[in-house]
Amino acid sequence: MLSKTDILSIIGRKKQLFTQELNSHREVISNSISGARVLIIGAAGSIGSATTIQLADFGPKQLHLLDINENEMADLVRRLRVGEHLQQYTELRSFIIDVNDPMFEVFCRDGRGYDFVFNLSAMKHVRSESNLYSLARLIETNIISTIRIIKYLSSSGPFKYFCVSTDKAANPVNLMGMSKLVMENYAFSNEFGIPVSSARFANVAFSSGSLLESFDRRIRERRPLVIPQGIKRYFISEEEAGSICLLSCIIAPHRGILVPSENSGLQLIAFEHIVEAYLDVLGFSPEIFEAGSNSIPVPDPDGATWPVVLSAVDTTGEKPFEEFMGAGDALVESSFRELSIILKDGCPPLMALGEFERRFFALRASAHAAKSDYVSLLTKTGATIDYADVGKYLDDKM
Template identity: 30%
Template sequence: MTRQRMKRCILITIDMMIVLISGLCALAMRFDITQIPMGYLDTMLRFMPLDMLLTVCIFRLFHLYHGVWTFVSISDVVRAMEAVVVVNLVETFYKLMLQVNMPRSYYLLNMLFLFVLAVGSRMSLRVFNYYRSRFLCPKDQRRTMIIGAGSAGNILIHELYRNKHCDNKVVCVIDDNVDKKNKYIGGIKIIGDRWMIKEAIKEYEIEEIIIAIPSAKPQDKSEIIGLCSGTRCRVRILPEISSTLTGMMSQNLREVNLQDLIGRESVKVNEEGIQSFIAGEVVLVTGGGGSIGSELCRQVMAQGPKQLVVFDIYENNAYDLQQELGRKYGTDRLRVLIGSVRDYDKLKAVFEEYRPAIVYHAAAHKHVPLMEDSPCEAVKNNCLGTLNAARLADEYKAKDFVLISTDKAVRPTNVMGATKRICEMIVQCYARKSVTHFAAVRFGNVLGSSGSVVPLFLKQIEEGGPVTVTHRDITRFFMTIPEAVSLVLQASLYACGGEIFVLDMGKPVRIYDLAESLIRMQGYTPDRDIEIKIVGLRPGEKLHEEILMDEEGLHRTENELIHIGRPIPMDAGRFRIDLDALIEAAFQNDSQIKERVAQMCPGYVITENNEKSLAENENLDFVEDRGLVVSGDLNSVEILEEEAPLATGEFLGKGEKAVGIA
């Protein structure tokens, strides 16, 4: 006999005993327990086997032997009540038909006792678990604070009681609703709002904090995490309800991640549109082994392309990606090729063989300090690489070409940003004359990418510090790698030719605050356990990044988080002549290469040392409007409205080209 069937037999036996007990209690209630007429008692006992059989059959029809009664809910109680009422009606009917002599009040009393005992027997396990968790639990349980007294918090509290494998003991609850203060949820007192967190941690000796507000805005979660930081308590988060449906809530609790610290909402994209756009097409990703490129490859493969061609110069990255995608999707639709975008002949051979319909150009040098020391390499890889890829996409009539750009291309103060701005101009030049839809996607820093600030901080914390920050007030826009890639894919749908897509990236993050949060997240106290050291701005580094130049303007797309900057008019013929000269100078290792870049990239401020970089940026006003930042010259700032209209006052349609090349 299986364990489940054994439990069912035990429950049936208990119900049969309950039928007998409820009948005796009904007679005892109707008469004095010592004065029950023997005739009524004999009649009840004579029909008892039939009553037991009737009760078990009806309970079975109402699935009272199939429920998980350790998770008994109101709906289970209602179903039990319905079953008891049906039992009573059938019992009363057949006994009246047989003219059984029993007091009429007996039937009502019997029904009440049967309901109480049937439900009570089923809830007894839950009651036992409740008291076991509160009074019989091991002493090494972690004293836990729950933040959020809503339905999710309530369910979590009860589950922590029931789960014998869980070592959390909930001792207090925090909620911002003032009407809930000093009330109880799951037997636990709600002691106040979020501003009492630190006080409550000391008073209740809290060891772990669980944030159980799945529907909270990212900004609110970030603020709550900030209040929990520095307490040495473990902090976990209950994710969105949709992600907990596959199991118990306690099993879905996760640690605080970087996106929680920054407090920004995820980008919402047209997933169906992206799938229909990519499915069945040949897609080429240059720089496919990098942080952005590899995520592009992952998301593209998930959309079912006819073939994905990964092109990268670094064989180790390419090999790792090949193994990962091969295990998940097989190798039939995957080609991984090694080569440089500088090598026109090699890249042309790729276009000739595979004829890609969609090209995502992610290959580039991106490290600001390194490119300041090797500016010619930045020109070769970024400018020449983009020129080669764009030229071949045009020649082989690819359907779409999307350039991965950066917010450092806006009023650049470093070679990397200036060369990426030139890349954008290359794309806009080809957009004017090509049947290919050329576009660029511009976004800020990517969380967790190789060489980004977050892995550096984590490594410095692991080594015991100090954590190095270039300036106390330096800020950056951040987004996750999947978000950045989602925007790139969405841009493919909106691309008509020449657009620079800009993401509403929310509020800029102060790097010093991020460093403090990361230190606290690792269980340390800033400037006590781990020092934060200010080292000064590096050559070419801005104090505040921008994502839009004032000349570019701004208009909307169908996605409220994705905007389009208008291309700045330029002389395409003059630009191409200057570009060829710039690339030739780079291959000759021209010592004046930065000056040549500055001639091609209006607004590029050449910085040679920290002092100049800092001085330039301290005079630059910083304006933030939902993360869409624009600026004028050093003496004035122009704020462009978030919903600035197009020249026509309408959204861009698929047939329109947003180009302004003279």
């Protein structure tokens, strides 16, 4: 198992980011969270659990966790119960509920009120847009359910709402990124008067479902590693992602999106460098092969090298580099050094939310709906995308 030091070394750094930001804002965070009622949706995921553990340190009165992954939720609750983060007086409760399920509305309307709501539930993989069935769930989860949370919980009183976005929402080239851009626009212009903040951050190294996490499994199974050729990404750790979410919810203003700043020192890193650093930690050197090569050997755990397959970037929705700011985004002054705040204008989308929902559910119920119909629906909100469906997806590759 990789240590925190190993992970930082692999992503090109020696020290953890955002510690200074947490320390300088600790009093404000403590005054806000101590004794507060907090709900974390998507708590059992990699980012959700990292956020939960950091938040527990500040002693909320209630810490309610919601997720659909029963096993990961059980693990998170065990970690909180046996660790040093959870305060004795904090009421910890877990709920296994899907935000897209009718039971979620029952949960929200059950007379409960919260001071802070973190929504970390999301469909985050570009590969999920390859078919209209997964795409429909992606749109419902990332857009409709995100706004439903505001609608349902606002009836019990005001709260600060954080919903996670993605760097892919900046000048999107895929539908996952566009769904998050549309989510931002609807959330920030919500009609219920709920203050909303968000965050766009880098690839979370070794998080659940990530390419880097698959490296460990491929090593155990004695399989070649596979990376996209010439792709560069920003990388942060799970703990750093949790810090950004916590800081955004407590410190960022309404319509504010927290992003890593130039002062953070984050650099775009090619996957070729990542895999070389990863294998170096394990005592191997990479042996490079082109995808489709017939000479890729079975890895030898006692050898000095490990086969690495370079995969050409020729699938729908892939972006060769990451960026945090999109067209029209503007930064505002803040008390942060390693983070910046994008302040969105709050102009509502061209299509009212109720009409968007009506058209979405009509499409989902139709036997004749096509993927292009969902793409058209997204664009009619006024969000722009540089999208080309080339008919090839990540599921078609190693």
